[in-house]
Amino acid sequence: MPSPIKVLITGAAGQIAYSLMYGISNGDVFGKDQPIDLVLLDITPMMGVLEGVVMELQDLAVPLLREVIATDKEEVAFKDLDVAILVGSMPRREGMERKDLLKANVNIFKSQGAALDKYAKKTVKVVVVGNPANTNCLTAIKSAPSIPKENFTCLTRLDHNRAKAQIALRLKVSSDEVKNVIIWGNHSSTQYADVSHAVVKQGGKDVPVSDAVKDDAWLKGGFISTVQQRGAAVIAARKLSSALSAAKAICDHTRDFWNGTPEGEWVSMGVISDGNKYGVPNDLLYSFPVTIKDKTWKIVEGLKIDDFSCGKMDVTTKELQEEKDTAFQFLQIA
Missing domain, CATH: 3.40.50.720 (NAD(P)-binding Rossmann-like Domain)
Known part of the structure; x- marks a missing residue:
């Protein structure tokens, strides 16, 4: 050993x-x-x-x-x-x-x-x-x-897992048949759960989630807000925060960070921005889709971002920038 x-x-x-x-x-x-x-x-x-x-x-x-x-x-x-x-x-x-x-x-x-x-x-x-x-x-x-x-x-893997689970429940499939959802931005109520690049296994083939769900209004409305507010909903029902699902997400995140992601799949992870990906400013700690190999993450590049997604991403970017500015005042960093 x-x-x-x-x-x-x-x-x-x-x-x-x-x-x-x-x-x-x-x-x-x-x-x-x-x-x-x-x-x-x-x-x-x-x-x-x-x-x-x-x-x-x-x-x-x-x-x-x-x-x-x-x-x-x-x-x-x-x-x-x-x-x-x-x-x-x-x-x-x-x-x-x-x-x-x-x-x-x-x-x-x-x-x-x-x-x-x-x-x-x-x-x-x-x-x-x-x-x-x-x-x-x-x-x-x-x-x-x-x-x-x-x-x-x-950790934004808990939000990632929540997004997968909501799609799986909607389609009555196993959650492991849903791949490549994305959580963009902050681990907060401004985060954007994006399924525009996600697929679900149906009939042995990968089908776009949007084609499988066939309900654009839900995907751009109730689905996003459910993922955003899930933590608060658990607290309201349980009178305690999400411990079991958070622990599972930490294990998932750490396992992938240590051992790598499966070929052809990405996960959501909060990582440092270099200012060159998807319009996110430099030096923000932002949740992106990433692949991991040899204990090194890489942001997935080249995904098409439509106007709806841009708007959602801008909201969470703004919140993170404000948080950073406040934190840096306390840290006395320019």
Whole structure:
């Protein structure tokens, strides 16, 4: 067997991390022959809870999980990491304005970015989950100048999976028969779920989703808004956020980042823009369709973008630019 890889989960006492740990530990993400040393980071008041989590991880008795380290210290948590899954963030509380939320999270991800820069391997792969995920990820990039910015991604795979599921439910097919949906932009209510390039397997052939659904009004209306508002709908029904589906999406995202995407398929992932793709300004952390090979993502190029899509993409771009400007004021970056 290869040597263990070191994987960090932050916010490790929370419900998303709790739902995530088995998938990380049992070989679903990194492979059935890849041992793992798992590092769990949370704030000091949660260390008692983490003790119980460590007990449960031990009781899983999965052979790939070699060591579990629970800590409240960044210098311990970020040392020699191969993968960092940054789940923990400041949640939005009642009466809190978005600017206050951004300020709180800028401080968290500035500190964690600096810790990555100081302690982690320069090859570390980073997945930012904590919201606002795109801007938190950009903050971490700016705080870790010695690590390639291409090593940082944020999670929009949950939205991608939600979009696939809505199409599959509509057509009464398995979700794995729906391919190449796209989530453009921010992981927020402005995101644009785009199926104009998506296909579904029907009769052994790939059929455009628009041809299979035959309801343009729904695809440009109710479908998009359902995906945009799905997280809020889950909270309204469950009184808790989307932990199970978020954990599955983190596993999907990390597995593809580590092992690559299937030939002919792309996934949605928040990555840094170089200013040359689809009119998105330089230096925005934006969700694009990407393919991945050798642990390196590449934005899918050459897709035709119609006026409807352009309008939707512009809205989410504007929001991300405003978030970036606010965050950079707190970071004191010009």
